[in-house]
Amino acid sequence: MAHDADVTFEELVARQKPGMSLEQPFYTDPAIFEREMADVLPGQWLYVEHTTTIPKKGDYVLYDIAGESIIVVRGRDGEIRAFYNVCRHRGSRVCLAPQGNVRTLTCPYHAWVYDLEGKLIHAALMADDFDPGDWPLHDCRVRVWEGMIFINLGDDDGPVADFDEITAAFERYAKPYRLADTRIIHQETYPTDANWKLAVENFRECYHCSPAHPEYTTVNAYVNDGDRDPETRAKLVEDWVTEWESKGVAACDLRNWGDLLDAIQPYGAFRQPIREGSWTLSQDGQPVAPLMGDLKEWDKGETLLIVGPLFYIYLANDHAALFRFTPVREDHCEVVVTWLVRDDAEEGRDYDTDKVIWMWDVTTIEDTKIINDNQLGVNSRRYMPGRYSEREYGTRNFIAWYLNRMGAQGVVSPVVGQP
Ligand code: FES
Ligand SMILES: [Fe+2]
Structure with missing residues (x-):
């Protein structure tokens, strides 16, 4: 579906409202997709x-x-x-x-x-x-x-994100996991019949976790922490952070995407406790593989490193899951998840692949379905932009950044809140 020929592309971008989802053409128009691939992607x-x-x-x-x-x-x-x-x-x-x-x-x-x-x-x-x-x-x-290969499609004379700056910011959180010294135990491709931004919007909020992800919600206490009063929640987080810091664990809180709205490739990270009594992101909370890299003890936390809108690294103490989002066409994208454990771990003896991949596999299958259904609704003549909730701040920041990159002037939405 092409956008209304009477409206120029610049006017269309300028009239998008921060805090709301985008108008239909952003999710359906091949010309806008082409523009994104020419203006937004290169440099990352x-x-x-x-x-x-x-x-x-x-x-x-x-x-x-x-x-x-x-x-x-x-x-x-x-x-x-x-x-x-x-x-x-x-x-x-x-x-x-x-x-x-x-x-x-x-x-x-x-x-x-x-x-x-x-x-x-x-x-x-x-x-x-x-x-x-x-x-x-x-x-x-x-x-x-750290064992991960990145490419950049930027032109020789075009702007390119500062790779060293990004990776230096992640160093203290990622280094102990020694991601270069790992082995791939499973890789799964989730073809998605939706615009790439719908997949990224979904991944960057947990407003949908409780209704759409029963398994993920059972594993991750934070999903329902939003129901607690902010003071109780702040106290819980503070207790964990104090404990981590006393043990020299980087209590990561690099949520600065909102401050990087005009960056070519914004990045961020956070670290949070999984759940009382859980050691890792497994069905019963029990370890599913040996401790990664240089880790000497379990800290019961999970870390997310956000490397621009299209790549995310989830670290549990005993495994990592890498999420790669790839735009294919205006109505199709692909999500590939790669699971890593330490390289000397042996299947059967040290880990069982099904147990390691369980949470992210079941969750990503569910996500693919809700994202596809989201696209079908967005294709309707009756679709119009809707308001994001307080809990969708990650999505709001992503869209604000995107509009900036597409040339909108003065978009601000540096909202920071609870995931
Ligand atoms: S040899 Fe490659 S196109 Fe002819
Ligand atoms: Fe999800």
């Missing part, structure tokens, strides 16, 4: 995969996002590089299989051959004045942090 560091996905020389994995395809490959020297999956001859995709091991990157169309550093090393029957050195694959920026 996008999580691709864990480094253990491509452990050997010549291993590669593709990351497809909104029509782009990026090859992330480990070279002969062990370095990870990224290239646009676009042949410099006539533009064919070079790699077709989503993952593999290769000696060279060879285009299936006319067999131009690139080495793993992207250099063109063979092109048959070209004229004498053709210099292969002029035709390397297009580079894509890539960085690795």
